[in-house]
Amino acid sequence: MTAQATNAAEGARTYHLAEGEDHDHAGGNGATLLGFWIYLMSDALIFAALFATFGVLNSSYAGGPVPRELFELPLVALNTALLLTSSITFGFGMLEMEAGRVSGTRSWLLVTALFGAAFLGVEIYEFSSLIAEGATPQRSAFLSAFFTLVGTHGMHVFFGLIWIGTLLVQIGQRGLGLENKRRLMCLSMFWHFLDIIWIGVFTFVYLFGVLR
């Protein structure tokens, strides 16, 4: 601060600019990441409400199908494996980003997106086969809560995929500048957060559902 004042008095504009820019980046980056973290926490509260709804309604079958008849655990295990793998491939992408390697970052992002898309594909297949069996969201309160909770998670993954696609283009065009690094760090948090929600889903909805 004192240096800035002195420089300003001497009319050394570059000093001033560098100081200001430096402050902006440090502050802006940290503020963005903290802000994004707060967003994730609020998103966790949305999921908490959906988990609570599901928890309350998960035995309201209305004479309809029960989890044991509906859920195919091998399919859920496959989905879990896909999402978990996509988490570590994103981690490798972040390491490439830290090392400043554009092509490595993009490759790992692409791999992550493929795993994410495969996850979504399996989920859509599962949903469509449930609906084909007559287990639609309208069938029972349990199924309404199930589709809302799992569907909301799926929508998050879908938007995550759009985000990955956007950043793939951004990084391709502009490289790994400060802005793109910051965006990647936010996306990384988002993606890992979705994996954490999925832990709750496969445990509470699928495994516990089949167990009861």
Add this chain to the structure above:
Amino acid sequence: MSTTHPTEPHVPELHGHGDTHGHGTRRGYLTGFLLSVILTAIPFWLVMTETLSSTPATAVAIFGCAFVQIVVHVVYFLHLDTRSEGGWTLIAFIFTVVIVGITIGGSIWVMYHLNTNMMPMMPLAGSR
């Protein structure tokens, strides 16, 4: 800040700043991944093979695994620690955990008791 070289402190400052967020290391990611695979495999194995004959025991085991796995993800993948952002991420996280616990636990607890207290009334009213 340096008064002589305006651009020099720029780089170390940013680097140092980046480090405080903790991007993790290859070793960290692999450790987290390995632990996650184990903590995912155990509950699926327990439920799919019905190894434990007692349902409550299996339920406790799968929820225990989920809890530990969430901690593993938060530490190894989200890099939550006490230092980043001056501890504010941790404070926000703890606050969220409390609210999530109250929301899910409270809802299930209240509605379970509501159901058990209300349910016997329905057949009685219907049959007599």
